[in-house]
Amino acid sequence: MKYSYLILITLITLFAGCNQSTDSEKNKANKIVIGISMLSMQNEFIVNINDEMLKKAQELGAELIIVDAEHSSLKQIEQIESFIAQKVDVIILNPCEYEASSPAVAKALAANIPIVNVNSATKIAPTAFVGSNDLESGKIAMKFIAEQLGGKGNIVMIQGLNGQAAQIQREEGAKEILKEYPGLKLIAQQTAEWDRSKSMDLMQNWIQSYGIKINAVFAHNDEMGLGAVKALQDAGMKDKVIVVSIDAIADALRAVKKGDLDATVFQDAKRQGAGAIETAVKIAKGQKVEKELMIPFQLVTKATIKAYLK
Amino acid sequence: MQYINNIRQYGLLIVFGIICLIISLITPQFLTISNLTIIVTQVSINALLAFGVTFVIITGGIDLSLGSIVAVSGVTSAMLAHPDSYPVLIPIIMGLLAGLLMGAFNGFIITKSKIAPFIVTLGTMTIGRGLALILSDGRPVSNLSDSFNYLGSGTVLGIPVLILIFILVFVLCSIILNKTILGRYIYAIGGNEQAARASGINIDRVKLSVYSISGLLAGLAGILLASRITTGQPNAGAGFELDAIAAVVIGGTSTAGGRGTMAGTLIGVLLIGVINNGLDLLNVTSYYQQVVMGIIIIGAVVLDSLNQKSTS
Numbered sequence: 296m297k298y299s300y301l302i303l304i305t306l307i308t309l310f311a312g313c314n315q316s317t318d319s320e321k322n323k324a325n326k327i328v329i330g331i332s333m334l335s336m337q338n339e340f341i342v343n344i345n346d347e348m349l350k351k352a353q354e355l356g357a358e359l360i361i362v363d364a365e366h367s368s369l370k371q372i373e374q375i376e377s378f379i380a381q382k383v384d385v386i387i388l389n390p391c392e393y394e395a396s397s398p399a400v401a402k403a404l405a406a407n408i409p410i411v412n413v414n415s416a417t418k419i420a421p422t423a424f425v426g427s428n429d430l431e432s433g434k435i436a437m438k439f440i441a442e443q444l445g446g447k448g449n450i451v452m453i454q455g456l457n458g459q460a461a462q463i464q465r466e467e468g469a470k471e472i473l474k475e476y477p478g479l480k481l482i483a484q485q486t487a488e489w490d491r492s493k494s495m496d497l498m499q500n501w502i503q504s505y506g507i508k509i510n511a512v513f514a515h516n517d518e519m520g521l522g523a524v525k526a527l528q529d530a531g532m533k534d535k536v537i538v539v540s541i542d543a544i545a546d547a548l549r550a551v552k553k554g555d556l557d558a559t560v561f562q563d564a565k566r567q568g569a570g571a572i573e574t575a576v577k578i579a580k581g582q583k584v585e586k587e588l589m590i591p592f593q594l595v596t597k598a599t600i601k602a603y604l605k
Numbered sequence: 606m607q608y609i610n611n612i613r614q615y616g617l618l619i620v621f622g623i624i625c626l627i628i629s630l631i632t633p634q635f636l637t638i639s640n641l642t643i644i645v646t647q648v649s650i651n652a653l654l655a656f657g658v659t660f661v662i663i664t665g666g667i668d669l670s671l672g673s674i675v676a677v678s679g680v681t682s683a684m685l686a687h688p689d690s691y692p693v694l695i696p697i698i699m700g701l702l703a704g705l706l707m708g709a710f711n712g713f714i715i716t717k718s719k720i721a722p723f724i725v726t727l728g729t730m731t732i733g734r735g736l737a738l739i740l741s742d743g744r745p746v747s748n749l750s751d752s753f754n755y756l757g758s759g760t761v762l763g764i765p766v767l768i769l770i771f772i773l774v775f776v777l778c779s780i781i782l783n784k785t786i787l788g789r790y791i792y793a794i795g796g797n798e799q800a801a802r803a804s805g806i807n808i809d810r811v812k813l814s815v816y817s818i819s820g821l822l823a824g825l826a827g828i829l830l831a832s833r834i835t836t837g838q839p840n841a842g843a844g845f846e847l848d849a850i851a852a853v854v855i856g857g858t859s860t861a862g863g864r865g866t867m868a869g870t871l872i873g874v875l876l877i878g879v880i881n882n883g884l885d886l887l888n889v890t891s892y893y894q895q896v897v898m899g900i901i902i903i904g905a906v907v908l909d910s911l912n913q914k915s916t917s
Binding site: 399500 | 882888
């Protein structure tokens with residue numbers, strides 16, 4: 296047992312040594328090194344942002360060190376600490392949480408390493424922010440429902456994982472629009488934890504309890520929107536119920552084209568990813584950047600779908 | 606032994622009946638054919654996992670890798686189930702094979718290394734999640750053929766295919782546990798492994814079998830889940846193992862091994878499904894749903910153990 300600890304320690308020292316040597320190589324090459332901590336590489340949208348970052352970095356000749364925080368803000372803080380220790384030129388943070396990821400931003404700023412937030416915000420302001428305002432997406436989705444229903448009808452809302460920034464803001468945005476339309480009633484809301492099969496189960500149960508009273512469904516992401524569509528189709532009710540969700544993943548775009556999903560809200564992974572790298576490189580070169588680069592959401596319906604299908 | 610088990614299930618059945626009664630008194634939509642069909646469909650995937658892990662738990666083991674196996678087999682089968690690629694049997698066989706192999710891997714490592722099943726299957730859980738992400742490149746695998754999707758949403762003579770598979774698997778598992786030598790060995794190992802070994806039972810082979818069955822059924826669950834939601838999701842099934850284990854425990858199977866029945870697990874699975882459905886029908890806020898579910902899990906087990914004390 297003691298030997299195994301010894302071996303472990305030797306290995307760690309060796310690896311640490313390796314790291315340092317590659318570091319100095321990087322500095323010699325004079326390439327801009329960007330440390331990136333991503334929310335979760337199990338999330339398709341985040342993976343898309345990641346792919347765009349890699350493309351842009353290759354174009355601009357920057358070197359990326361990408362790590363996955365696996366939804367843990369604690370892990371994310373540790374990753375930023377290690378970036379600081381590695382003395383990267385710029386850090387890009389794709390925050391796990393609004394409050395809990397803030398210390399990561401504070402640490403980078405304290406170490407005089409510029410930090411760019413991508414996709415979502417933290418309480419402590421970073422050097423620059425590239426992303427979209429989730430409140431907006433909830434508003435766009437609910438506005439579409441309100442218009443389709445002529446300002447009158449019953450709506451059910453399928454929420455993301457309770458307590459996450461995206462869930463809170465999408466709900467708030469939707470509710471702001473609901474206030475403007477007194478004829479619209481939110482008759483039920485429940486979480487399906489971003490998950491398609493859970494959303495399908497929930498929708499089936501609601502169909503049992505509310506049946507034809509439901510006029511529209513707003514789901515906080517496409518996965519859940521598609522689950523609701525499936526449940527409504529199985530019950531033969533899809534023609535009478537409007538379903539709108541957010542993210543514009545490939546599956547959802549196909550469903551909009553087929554007319555199964557009435558609308559989705561497009562969040563521009565490409566411009567977010569590319570924008571973050573551009574901003575980071577500019578900062579590293581000492582050029583001026585915008586403090587906030589807001590990438591607008593766009594409503595995708597059957598009428599506008601063509602522009603989004605690759 | 607059989608007598609005590611019968612009494613225990615009787616108690617659980619009463620709890621189940623009371624809960625159904627309460628829900629149906631509050632909401633008239635509960636006790637309708639269409640709603641009951643939906644409940645059974647919704648629990649069928651958890652049921653397959655729970656039946657499989659019942660064998661494992663009776664031997665005194667545990668399988669935490671179920672959810673990850675669901676993801677691996679779901680992604681594997683979905684990748685082979687695109688329209689105009691392979692006949693539908695190929696994705697099904699490969700999905701089952703993926704589950705079987707991962708289960709056998711669990712069994713092999715557990716029997717050869719003598720490491721606790723908790724740790725081995727925890728490792729497989731992480732490996733499996735990684736494999737599912739590698740296979741799918743981190744993205745849902747969609748655009749599946751209609752014949753593949755039929756498994757999860759089709760019907761035969763008006764009965765959903767999912768329910769038919771659920772019933773078939775229940776009958777097969779009950780027969781294995783009650784009527785075969787393997788079933789008797791499973792109880793014997795869980796009751797007293799030393800004694801079982803002394804009486805000449807090949808412990809390793811039995812353990813390898815139970816983990817393989819558990820993996821195979823998780824593989825089947827993964828295929829059905831992918832078919833039901835018409836995509837293979839690399840992050841599907843996270844936490845499924847806990848729902849399955851909860852159902853088994855509610856069903857009166859002892860986590861110490863040696864005691865438990867398939868019928869108990871069946872009731873446990875249905876109980877969880879009824880509560881989930883009932884709370885949705887009543888539009889109980891999700892925050893409260895979790896608390897209620899936890900209370901009912903503990904309550905069912907406490908009632909069950911009181912019941913057991915009074916009979917012994």
